[in-house]
Each structure stands twice: as structure tokens, then as C-alpha cells.
Amino acid sequence: MPPRRRRPCLVCGTLTRNASRCDTHQAVWQQQQDRARGSAHQRGYTQAWRTTAAQAVAQHRAAHGDRCPGWGVPAHPASDLTADHRIPKARGGSDDPENIGVLCRACNGRKRDQ
Ligand SMILES: [Zn+2]
Ligand SMILES: [Zn+2]
Structure with missing residues (x-):
């Protein structure tokens, strides 16, 4: 696998191989997405x-x-x-x-x- 270019995290600016966020902030962001999707879905909030x-x-x-x-x-x-x-x-x-x-x-x- 060729090494991917490092990009700065959108939140803290730390260089990362992830698409847009460092591992820490990627995890935080993913949790927020899951929570928003989960609660909206559970309650039928369209x-x-x-x-x-x-x-x-x-x-x-x-x-x-x-x-x-x-x-x-x-x-x-x-x-x-x-x-x-x-x-x-x-x-x-x-x-x-x-x-x-x-x-x-x-x-x-x-x-x-x-
Ligand atoms: Zn970060
Ligand atoms: Zn009341």
C-alpha cells in the first residue's frame, strides 16, 4: 500500500492519515453522527x-x-x-x-x- 498523504485534522490541526480528522476527533465526530442518527431514527423525527x-x-x-x-x-x-x-x-x-x-x-x- 502506498503511504497516504497526511492532512491536518479539521478540529485540532494535527497531521493525520485519515481523510479529514485525527483518530481522536474522527471518533468523536463519528459518535456525534451515530447519536444524532440514532435518536432521530428512534423517535421517528423526520x-x-x-x-x-x-x-x-x-x-x-x-x-x-x-x-x-x-x-x-x-x-x-x-x-x-x-x-x-x-x-x-x-x-x-x-x-x-x-x-x-x-x-x-x-x-x-x-x-x-x-
Ligand atoms: Zn484532531
Ligand atoms: Zn407537564
Whole structure:
């Protein structure tokens, strides 16, 4: 194998035989890519879903204001509202508005943990 030209790492500038990053930063970058891809995939977060979710939150705000209906807790004021599937996509839930519920981040996290 002919020796490859060394290039500076995009992050730290250390000369490396890798395409664009030193071994350390290549590993870091790969982890970030995997994590981003994995979490987006697991939650079914596509661009279409993000649009649907933003619309659901906007409609909820217009109707109820900054208020979380609560999950395992009574309804309460919340400014960090997020939309989520009532029936998870993994269990056949759809992106239709009737399958989308709005909760604050804390309640959404609690729901997801169940
Ligand atoms: Zn580096
Ligand atoms: Zn809440």
C-alpha cells in the first residue's frame, strides 16, 4: 500500500492519515453522527414530523396558552411545550393530528420512560 498523504485534522490541526480528522476527533465526530442518527431514527423525527409537531404545539398554545395538560400530574403552566405521539409510531401510531398530544418536556420525558 502506498503511504497516504497526511492532512491536518479539521478540529485540532494535527497531521493525520485519515481523510479529514485525527483518530481522536474522527471518533468523536463519528459518535456525534451515530447519536444524532440514532435518536432521530428512534423517535421517528423526520422533517415532516417536526412540522406537524410545531403545528400541534402552536394550536395547543392558541387554544390553551402556555399550559401543559399533565402526565401523571395535574395540568400546570409550562412554556416548554413539545408534541408527542399518543400512540407511539413503533406501536402503529400515525402522524395524524388526533394521535398527537402536547406536553411539557418534563411530562413528555416521564411518559416516554413508562
Ligand atoms: Zn484532531
Ligand atoms: Zn407537564
